[in-house]
Amino acid sequence: MKRRHNLPVKLLVACSLTLAFAAAAGAAEADAANPTQDPMAFARGARAWADNCVRCHNNRDPRELRDDQWRAVMVHMRLRAGLTGQDTRDILKFLQESNGNTAMTTALPVVSPAASAAPDAVAAATPETLYNQTCVACHGANGKGALPGVPDLTSDKGPLARMSDEDLIRSTMDGMQTPGSAMAMPAKGGNPALSDEDAARLVRYLRERFRGE
Amino acid sequence: MRTIYASPLALALGIVLGTTIPSSAVAASPDAESGTTSNTDAQSATESPEITELRAQIAELNRRLEQLAQQTTAARDSARVAGEKADQVAQISADGYNAFANTRSTYHLAGYGFVDFVAPQNGDATFSAASFNPIFHAQYDEKIFFEGELEVEVLEGGETEVNLEYATIGWLFSDYAALVAGRFLSPLGYFRQNLHPAWINRFASAPVGFDHDGAAPSADLGVQIRGGWTTAAIGTFNYAAYVANGPELEAEEDVLEGVISDGTARNEDGNLVWGGRIGWLPVPTLEIGLSFADGRTSVTEVEGEEIAGEPDRDYRFYGGDFAWRPLPALELRGEFARQSAGSNAFSLAPDSAVWRAWYAQAAYRVAGTPWELVGRYGDFESVNEMMSTRQWGAGIDYWLTSSTVIKAAYEFNDPDLAESEIKDRFLLQIAHGF
Numbered sequence: 001m002k003r004r005h006n007l008p009v010k011l012l013v014a015c016s017l018t019l020a021f022a023a024a025a026g027a028a029e030a031d032a033a034n035p036t037q038d039p040m041a042f043a044r045g046a047r048a049w050a051d052n053c054v055r056c057h058n059n060r061d062p063r064e065l066r067d068d069q070w071r072a073v074m075v076h077m078r079l080r081a082g083l084t085g086q087d088t089r090d091i092l093k094f095l096q097e098s099n100g101n102t103a104m105t106t107a108l109p110v111v112s113p114a115a116s117a118a119p120d121a122v123a124a125a126t127p128e129t130l131y132n133q134t135c136v137a138c139h140g141a142n143g144k145g146a147l148p149g150v151p152d153l154t155s156d157k158g159p160l161a162r163m164s165d166e167d168l169i170r171s172t173m174d175g176m177q178t179p180g181s182a183m184a185m186p187a188k189g190g191n192p193a194l195s196d197e198d199a200a201r202l203v204r205y206l207r208e209r210f211r212g213e
Numbered sequence: 214m215r216t217i218y219a220s221p222l223a224l225a226l227g228i229v230l231g232t233t234i235p236s237s238a239v240a241a242s243p244d245a246e247s248g249t250t251s252n253t254d255a256q257s258a259t260e261s262p263e264i265t266e267l268r269a270q271i272a273e274l275n276r277r278l279e280q281l282a283q284q285t286t287a288a289r290d291s292a293r294v295a296g297e298k299a300d301q302v303a304q305i306s307a308d309g310y311n312a313f314a315n316t317r318s319t320y321h322l323a324g325y326g327f328v329d330f331v332a333p334q335n336g337d338a339t340f341s342a343a344s345f346n347p348i349f350h351a352q353y354d355e356k357i358f359f360e361g362e363l364e365v366e367v368l369e370g371g372e373t374e375v376n377l378e379y380a381t382i383g384w385l386f387s388d389y390a391a392l393v394a395g396r397f398l399s400p401l402g403y404f405r406q407n408l409h410p411a412w413i414n415r416f417a418s419a420p421v422g423f424d425h426d427g428a429a430p431s432a433d434l435g436v437q438i439r440g441g442w443t444t445a446a447i448g449t450f451n452y453a454a455y456v457a458n459g460p461e462l463e464a465e466e467d468v469l470e471g472v473i474s475d476g477t478a479r480n481e482d483g484n485l486v487w488g489g490r491i492g493w494l495p496v497p498t499l500e501i502g503l504s505f506a507d508g509r510t511s512v513t514e515v516e517g518e519e520i521a522g523e524p525d526r527d528y529r530f531y532g533g534d535f536a537w538r539p540l541p542a543l544e545l546r547g548e549f550a551r552q553s554a555g556s557n558a559f560s561l562a563p564d565s566a567v568w569r570a571w572y573a574q575a576a577y578r579v580a581g582t583p584w585e586l587v588g589r590y591g592d593f594e595s596v597n598e599m600m601s602t603r604q605w606g607a608g609i610d611y612w613l614t615s616s617t618v619i620k621a622a623y624e625f626n627d628p629d630l631a632e633s634e635i636k637d638r639f640l641l642q643i644a645h646g647f
Contacts, residue, residue, distance in 0.1 A: 054538065056413055057646070058615040071352065072319045072320070072350040072352045073321060073350070075352055075355075076350055078391070079360075079391055079393065082451020082492060083451075084388050084441050085385070144541075145541050148541055148542045149581070152580075179581060179582075
C-alpha cells in the first residue's frame, strides 16, 4: 500500500546541482571579495546590523559579547536570518570594533583581519561622511532614529536641543545610555578612530544638519 | 649609583660652603680649603665653633643624601619589578584572550530562559512554566558550524523534562548557501523558526495554531540548503530548501486529530517530505515570505499508543508571512499556515484533515521608554474542534535590557466548542535571552 514518490529524488538532484553551482561560485568569490583591506566594511556592517537584527529581535549591544563570541553568534545568525557571507563579515567587523576590545581586535588577524584598514580612512573623513558611514545606522538619515529608543536629533526635546557642545562631545566619545533605549550608544559611536576633533566637527555638523543652527 | 648622586651634591655643598664660610676662617684653616678631614682633633682645636657646626651639618647632609640615594635605588628596583610583573600580567591576559579568539575553533553558549504565570478565567492562578534553553555553538574556521539547543523544563508534577530542540551541522560552502544537516527547526513559515523563543516573541504566548500540535510544523530531521543573496534592483532574498523525514499523524478513534511535527528519527511511510521557504525584502523594513512542502505521511499514533503498518497518504503545507516596520517603533507582522493530510480508505482514520491558522500582530515601542504595547489577533481551525478558536490578545512589555523582558497580557478566546478547555486568561512572563 505504500506508494513511493520520486519527488524527493528530483529534489536531491536539484540540490546537488545547486550545491555544485554554489560551491563553484563560492570558490570564485573567495578571491574577489576579500574584506581584509576593505575600509567600508565597518560602515556596511553598521547598516546591515541596524537593518537585519530587528527583523526578529531588539538590537543587542555590541558590548554584550567578546570578539570571539560574536564570531560564533554571527554564523548562527547568518544561518537563521539568511544573511550573505559578506553581510555576516561586515556585521562582525562592526560588532568587534564597537565592543571595547579594539586593541585586542587589531592584534588578532584571524578574528578581525580588517581592523586596521578603516581608521585612517575614517579619520580623514568629513563630518557628513562620518555620519553617513557610522551614525546613520542607529540615528537614521533623517536624524529621527532608525531603531526604537534612539533619540530624535531633530526634536526640541532631543539631545541637540538640550545638551551643550561639551556634553555632546563627551557623550560621543564616552558613549551614553538614553533612557528607554534598548542599547547604549557605544563609545565613539563604535568608531575607534574617532578623535575629539572629529567629535567636535561632528557636533557642529549635526546642529547644522538637523537643527539648522 | 650612590656615588653618582652623592658626589655632585657634596661638591655643590662644598662650593656653597666655600662661599659661605668667612674668608678669615678659611685662611686660618688650610685643611678646610682643601676639603680634607684629617687631623680632626687638631682642626677642632683651631677651628671656630661655627666651622665645626658647618662640618657637622655637611656630615649629616651626606648621611641623609646617602639614605635618599638608597631609597631611590630601592624605589627604582621596585618599579622595575612592578613593570615586569605588569608586562607578565598583560601577556597572560593577551594569551588568555588569544586562547579564545585567535584559534580555528570557537565555542559559545547562548540560549534563553523564561518563567510563566497564568491566571485563567474561572481557574487557579499558577506559575505554569519554567524553562531553560541552552544553545551550544561550535565553529571551526569560517566553514563548519555546529549548534544544538536543549529545552529543559519543569513539568506539572515537578519532574524535569529535557528535549532536543535542534542539533545541526552546517557547512558554509559559499557566501550565498550553506548545507545544514540534522534535526532543525522547520524552515516553513517564520514564527516557529525565528520568533518562538520567549525573549524574542513580543507576546507572552504563541499565536493560536503556531505552538506545538498546531498548523505550523515545529521541526524535522533531514538536510537543507539555506542562505541569501542581495540584488541592487529588487532587494534582498533569503531561502531554505529541505528534504526530511516529514511529519506523522495521530488519530483519536477513527478520526485524524493532530500532526506530530517535532522531527522524528524514523520514516514510517517510507517517503521523504520536501519543501522550503523564500523570503523577499524589497526594502529593509519589509519582508514577505512564502512556504511550501509536499510529501507523504501516515498515522503512527492512535489514542496515545504507537502503531505501525498504517498506509501512507498525501501531506502538504503552504503558508505566507510578512513583517513590516513602517516606523522604527512600530512592528507589524502576520502569518498564515495550512497543513493537510489526504484521505486513505484503508487507514484506521480514513478521512482527510486540515489544520489552518493565521495571526496578525502589532507591537509599538513607546518613544523614550522601555514600554511596548502589543496587540494580536489569531484564528486556528483544527480537525480537532476542541482546539479550534479565535483569539484576541492585548499585552504590555517592559524591557529591562535589550534581551530581558517582563510581559503582561490578556487573551480573549472564542473557541468553536463551548466545552473547549481554551478559556480567557491573564499571562505574566519574564524572559531573558543570552
